[in-house]
Amino acid sequence: MKQIGSRIKELRREKGMTLKELGNAIDFNYSNLSKIERGDRKPTLELLESLAEYFDKDVSFFFGTREEIPEEIQELGVEWVTFSEEMKSKNISLSELKVLAETLATIKNNSND
Template identity: 40%
Template sequence: MREIGSEIKELRKQNNMTLKDLSEKTGLSIGFLSQFERGLSTIAIDSLELIARSLDVGLSHFLLKPNAKGKYVLKSFEQEVHEVINNKFIHYNLSNDLNKKSFLPRKIEILPMEKEEDIKEYSHKGEEFIYVIEGILTLFLDSKRYDLYPGDSAHYDSQKMHNWTNYTSKMVKIIVVSTPNHYFEGEVNRDNE
């Protein structure tokens, strides 16, 4: 917690914010923020998320293991669940240090959908590369449906309308490499990606 507190203080100063400014943005007291920055108190994850948003970084900016930064190799047994979205998409970052990197490599496990549902396509800046490791991924791209099998891949401009899901009864595992890296840019996309 002490390392996170000092990093918050550093980010706050880089953003030319006082403790009072951060307090007003988060609703957390100046006294609490001061104690946390100095490593004298702990913080709940929802409060840390408020701080992250106020400093224009993703929550993961503070949760990536500090001792992993600077390591170039990530062993398979070191991979940890980074986040779970909509109780269907389990994300693993495939890098120890995503800060100042241009692309975001992830392994994503997609749980089966209970029934075929209409999938809403969306777009965002950047590009995506998908490689299917296991299962059958259903990709929607520009209102067309594609079923991708193990060994299949897709590479497209993310500004095209797109989305993907698992319409089967078994787990789907994919590798996704995308730009921009929202951990570096402070952007957080909360859809299935």
């Protein structure tokens, strides 16, 4: 999530704001905002929406350029991008997720029989 934190910090600095000023502007604890900027804490979707509104950006701005996000993820939306980032941070690959999904589908199908 460091990428997201870096983008938040970049926007804040472009406006010449301190963490405390930004925290007050969006009604969010500046100490937690600092942790998010450093990558020590994950932002919630609600926080990203507040920041996007405040800075007049699309929420997708925080996840990188469209070229940096795989096309199949772009089509799924912000929640899936967040999920993808979380899986990457846990070293879980897309192929491992596909195997898990197939296993869950098999279990679900077997329980419906």
